[in-house]
Amino acid sequence: MPDAARRADELRRILHRAIHAYYVLDAPELSDAEYDHLFRELQDLEAARPDLRTPDSPTLRVGAEPAERFEKHRHLVPMLSLANAFSDDDLRSWESRNARIAPEVGAGGYTVEVKIDGAAVCLTYRDGVLARGATRGNGVVGEVVTANLRTIPDIPLRLDGTSWPALMEVRGEVYLPKAAFEALNRRRAQAGEPLYANPRNTAAGALRQLDSRLTRERGLRCFAFTVEAPGERLPFRTQRELLDGLAAWGFRVEPHRGRVTDLAGVCGAVAELEPQLDGLPFGADGVVVKVDPLALHDELGTVGDREPRWAIARKFAPEVAITKLLAIKVNVGRTGALNPYAELEPTEIGGVTVSTATLHNADLIAAKDIRVGDWVEVTRAGEVIPQVLGPVREKRPADARPFTMPERCPACGAEVERPADEVMTYCPNVSCPGRVLESIVHFASRGAMDIRGLGYERVQKLIEAGLIADVADLYDTERVNPERLQALDGFAEKSAQQLVDAIAASKKQPLSTLLFALGIRHVGEGAAELLARRFGTMDALTKASAAAIGEVRGIGPTIAEAVAAFFAEIRNRELIDRLRESGLKMSEPRRAAAHGPLEGQTFVLTGTLPTLSRTEATKQIEAAGGSVTGSVSKMTAAIVAGEEPGSKLEKAKALGIPVWDEAELLRRLKAGS
Ligand SMILES: [Zn+2]
Incomplete structure (x- = not known):
């Protein structure tokens, strides 16, 4: 066997052993740096000599080019069910x-x-x-x-x-x-x-x-x-x-x-x-x-x-009850998603009375052939929200009716939309009263505009009193002021003033926070941050095409189209204008490099940390002079990994980048203070 082929063979054996020791035996044999070194040697060898790549090469574990379709496989012996x-x-x-x-x-x-x-x-x-x-x-x-x-x-x-x-x-x-x-x-x-x-x-x-x-x-x-x-x-x-x-x-x-x-x-x-x-x-x-x-x-x-x-x-008897499906109703979430749910004849499951259960989406209702009037199996096993498992067909009454998604939003009457590649149907109207409550609660929540004292019940109260109908109304001092708040149940002089102050303070939130708070479909905190950093101002983002938005690293076509569609909607642009007139900050500050123990170093976060949220960890790293990016590269100083880390951790290991847990991060942050 020529040298290169022998070496490739040897590398495959070593790496194979190391992966097995790490994942199956839970007893690592190689250090991350050693693994990385050998993995790259094999990758280089295979790149230079594609004929040396074998179907058992560990380099195949990182994934291959997308397939066009799946071929069929006939099992040697049928796969039985029990x-x-x-x-x-x-x-x-x-x-x-x-x-x-x-x-x-x-x-x-x-x-x-x-x-x-x-x-x-x-x-x-x-x-x-x-x-x-x-x-x-x-x-x-x-x-x-x-x-x-x-x-x-x-x-x-x-x-x-x-x-x-x-x-x-x-x-x-x-x-x-x-x-x-x-x-x-x-x-x-x-x-x-x-x-x-x-x-x-x-x-x-x-x-x-x-x-x-x-x-x-x-x-x-x-x-x-x-x-x-x-x-x-x-x-x-x-x-x-x-x-x-x-x-x-x-x-x-x-x-x-x-x-x-x-x-x-x-x-x-x-x-x-x-x-x-x-x-x-x-x-x-x-x-x-x-x-x-x-x-x-x-x-x-x-x-x-x-x-x-x-x-x-x-099998063990699951916590399932059979009851009558009285009606299928639809409520509107903050992104406008229409969520069908079942109204049930109240029944007891695991000691709790259940009268509603989720039906997830119209496709599932059709696939399970659930009809209004059916007797249905309902469970709450393992999940907090009860769900309908399916109908009991033998008990189906003659007048049971199949469900169709309404063509108009049940809350506002707008014509609903169903994007071609999604299972959900949406109400496109951002001012839809069905969406308003959920969207204002999200807007005010921690991680979004962080308006303390404005939780679900108070938002509901302000809407019912006619003070607010959308998030821009919060900043209208004719509508929301201490006098009008005190006229409502549950507000004293002090709490009314505190809420007004908290609303005013939220005007300083940067563009990234505002973008996340607006609840644009598919735009989570991470995407909002990427968009704000790239475009800098709301104005620039509003004018950007879907293609231009899609060019931002980390923003896929689905997000890009959702963002462009959001700003194309005239009602959304009017809402933004009102927020601007109220004095909200519509730009992302250029982060002045802070001085600290992590100065000039770049970090990547993955998984769930035991105490810090991702936003909080990012803030602390930035305050110590470091920065946080979404993808691992050779420039990454360390990856901070929590529970259930993503593929970034493996990539970091493959590159020989140090892995920190939260405790290590906190130690390093403290080291400089
Ligand atoms: Zn609607």
């Missing part, structure tokens, strides 16, 4: 059904495994190298999403050991960790974007991204749970050996697995696992029980190639 058991009795009848086919089943022992609530995938390995990855699809044919699956660090690109068959399919469950899902929805809420319904659908959606770099940003993880290799000999005799074998080959296998000798042991293990499921960092929707000896799997076989007889999912 029958359910809801009680110990159900498990006992499962065992006696099996004993009629294979009498020794009761004595063979069972394994119990946590059932991960994600998206099943099929990983084809040829000679120990990941050759192809596919979704489950309909169980027989799935879609090829190899580039996306390569970005998941738990999925080995090359297997350890030698005992694997030359051709096999490993099945696993890809999931989005709960914390990553929550962080994702927090960011979307902040940007006024519709929230994802649950981690499972979000994971399935991320798997089917045409651009694998987007898949990678989501932070998917994977547990492997079985292997199929028709016509080949597997080196295992039992399911337990199989799970341990998968781990030895380099897969991540869910740790709460065990073997018990008989069905009584199964029931005991299930009772022990059930209360732990909610606390796991990923969604778990039951316990899978499998017959341990693999020889018995063959003997028991499947029911019509759909369900195996040798495995069953022990």
